[in-house]
Amino acid sequence: MDLDANGVVFEEAWSKMVRKYGLQNNKWVLDTYNNKGMWAQSYLRGHFFAGMKSSQRCEGMHAFFNEHLKRKMKLFEFVRCFDMALYRLRNKEADAEAKTDNSDPCLTTALQPLEKHAATIFTRRLFLMFRNEIIEEALLIFDGRKEEFDHRIYKFSKYTEFGSTWEVSYHPATSIMKCSCKKFEFFGLPCSHMISVMKCEHMTEILPSCVMYRWTKQARKVGFEEARNAFFTMTCRMKQLCMAKGTNVDEGKSSLPPFGVGDPKVVNTKGNTGGSYMAKPRKPRRCQCCSLGISVLFNDW
Known part of the structure; x- marks a missing residue:
C-alpha cells in the first residue's frame, strides 16, 4: 500500500517504539535507524529478493540438514548422511518437476x-x-x-x-x-x-x-541447456590449452598425456630406502632344538 511503500508506516511504528522504551538518545538505536534502507522491508519493497528475508534460505538449509546430521558424528558417517540428504533434496525437486510437467491442477476459483x-x-x-x-x-x-x-x-x-x-x-x-x-x-x-x-x-x-x-516452466530447461553449453565450451577450451602447453615444438610430440592427466610421480619412501619388506623372501622357520629348517624335517619325515 502507499503508506508502506513510502515508509510512513515504518516511521510511525519506529517512533512509537522509541518513545515507549525511551531510546531517543541510544547510539545503537540511532545507528540502526540511519541504516534502515539496508534492512527495513518498507524501503526494500522495490528490489527483487525472490521473497527471501534476511538469512531465511541459509537457515532453511540448516534446518533441512539438521534432520539428517547429528553432533559428534564421524567423518565417514557425515559424508554418507550428507550425500543421503542431498539425494532426498534432489529427489524432492525432481518429484515437484514431474508433477508440474505431467499433471494439471484443479481450477477452483471464479477467475x-x-x-x-x-x-x-x-x-x-x-x-x-x-x-x-x-x-x-x-x-x-x-x-x-x-x-x-x-x-x-x-x-x-x-x-x-x-x-x-x-x-x-x-x-x-x-x-x-x-x-x-x-x-x-x-x-x-x-x-x-x-x-x-x-x-x-x-x-x-x-x-x-x-x-x-x-x-515459468521453461526456465529450468533453458537454464540447464545454457549451463551445459557453457560447461562444454569451457571444457573444450581447457583441452586446447592443455594440449598446447604440453606440445614439444622441436619434436612435434606432446610431453603430456591427453587432458594433462598422467601417472603420479614415484617418490622414495621415508625410513626404509631398501624397498618394502614385503618384497624380501621370508626366512625359513627352524626348529629350536636342532636348528634345522621346518621344511627339511617334514621332507625327511
Missing part, C-alpha cells in the same frame, strides 16, 4: 481463465501462490478509476482494513501494470490488486509484463 493460464506457464508451487492471490482478490473493494493521458489508475481498499489503500497503474498501449504495494518487484508474482485490475479489464490471460521468466 478460471486467469487461473488456467497461470497453470500453463507457472511451476506448480508458483501456481499455488498465484491462486492464493486470486483468493485474496475477493476481499478487495474497488474504490474507483481515474483516466490519465496514457494510462489508468485503479484504487482499491481491503475489507475490514480501514485506512489501507492501493493504487495500480495500467498502460494499455504497452501492457505495463504496476502496483503501489510493489509485490511484483519484490517477489516476481502478480499481486491481488493487479489481478483485480485484470478482472476489471476482462483479461483472460496474465500480461507478459506481469510474468517473471524465472518462475
